[in-house]
Amino acid sequence: MLLVTLCSDDMSMEVTLYGRFSNLSYTNQRCNCILLELLDASVSELLLHSINRGHSMWMIQHCARDVLSALAFIHREGYVHADLKPCNILWSAEDECFKLIDFGLSFQEGNQDVKYIQTDGYRAPEAEFHNILAQMGLESNTECTTAVDIWSLGIILLEMFSGIKMKETIKSPQWKANSCGIIDSIFASKDMIFPAIPVYHLRDVIKSMLRDDPAQRTTAERALYNPFFSIPFAPHIEDLVMLPTPVLRLLNVIDDSHLRSEEEYEDVVEDVREECQKFGPVMSLLVPKENPGKGQVFVEFRSAGDCKIAQQMLTGRMFDGKFVVATFYPLSAYKRGYLYHTVVNDT
Structure with missing residues (x-):
């Protein structure tokens, strides 16, 4: 089985394999199983939070870059994933990137041994013809x-931008006539929502991903050179809530009065550290006194799992008469x- 992921720093790595075992199915047939690392939210889950609104440009760019980098790697090796869809793209909190899973239908290009490939709604025209x-x-x-x-990734990105499932649209005569x-x-x-460029x-x-003629479609490597990937976007607060990392960001904890008094500042920092250590080892803690980041609290935990627990437990807590807002933050x-x-929400 091919196990591939690629992180946002363009360094390829395999999904962590913890072990393998065999099991008897309900039909009393022996199945070989592998135990892989635990990942977080899938793009399918993220899409549920953006129905009719779409995701931020930061989220779309991050997902597109990670998946294109992963595809560029496996395509260079001559393999086709053959079942790319939102539920097969998952966020890794520890590695801070989107990863591809489920290579059950994958095959080596030119040596296709799977007759029926891709999932309805994300199936390329030539795969549709092949399956029929x-x-x-x-x-x-x-x-x-x-x-x-x-092709599949093009549909996924269009859904992330629009917040609309494209399955019925791409089956319509209008799409076939003028996609x-x-x-x-x-x-x-x-x-009126997003900057034009x-x-x-x-x-x-x-568009370059969704050309009917596969020979005219862009490649993963070529797509990564599009100017879209050179534009610096900032994540929105919804992004920082949905994508866990080992770093927690706390709002409504520090105000100007705390920053003006060194004694109050030290007391608050110590209180935050003590509270956060209840959820796991704290590797570092930062409370900027000046912009950027003035008044925000950043807590780096040893693991994303500890950080997730802290985010759940601290969100909505009262501190000095204010509700604490707890989000994750890119490590x-x-x-x-x-x-x-x-972090401004312009969606």
């Missing part, structure tokens, strides 16, 4: 290549000292 012939017991002269994965026009209309409807770049990269940004002053 397979159901009829006929051989197909159309080869399914790595381009089928690119580019439908994509244009989806993006035009959000011109990033939107146009994202629209263009999605990579925290380590670089990149602290967002404000």
Whole structure:
């Protein structure tokens, strides 16, 4: 079985394999099982939180870059994932990236040994044709290549942007007649929400993924050179709540009065440290006195699991007459000292 992931720093790595065992199924057949690392929210779950609204550009860019990097890796090795869909893309809190799972339908390009590939709603046109012939017991002269994965990702990104499931749309006669026009209309409807230039770049990269002719589709490596991936976006507060990391960010804990008095500042910092250590070892704690990050509290835990417990337990707590807001925070940004002053929701 092929196990592949790629993190946002473009360093490829295998999904952690903890062990393997065999088990008897309900039909008394022996099944071989593998035990992999525990991942967090899937893109499918994230889409449930963005129905009719869509995700932030930071979230879309992060997911697209990670998945394209993973696809570029497996495609260079000559493999097709063949079942790319939202529930097969999961967030890794420890590695701070999206990972691909479920390579049960994957095959080596040019050596397809799986007759029925891809999931309805994310199936490329050539895979649809291939599957129809397979159901009829006929051989197909159309080869399914790595381009089928690119098509699936294009649909996923369009759903993340629009907040709309595309399954019925891509089956409609209108889509078959003018898919580019439908994509244009989806993006035009959000011109007043998102800055125009990033939107146009994202629209263009999605269009390049959804060309009917697989030979005309972009590749994963080529797509990563799109200007969309060079634009710095800041995460929204919803992103920082949905994607766990080892770093906790607390709001409504420190105000100007605490910052003006060194004694009060030290007392609050010590109180926060003591409270957070109840949930797990605290590796570092930062309370900036100046912008960026002024008045925010950043707590780095030893593990994302400890941080998740702290976030659940501290959210909504009262501190000095105010409700505490607890979100996660990107570990990579925290380590670089990149602290967002404000996180504005423009969706």
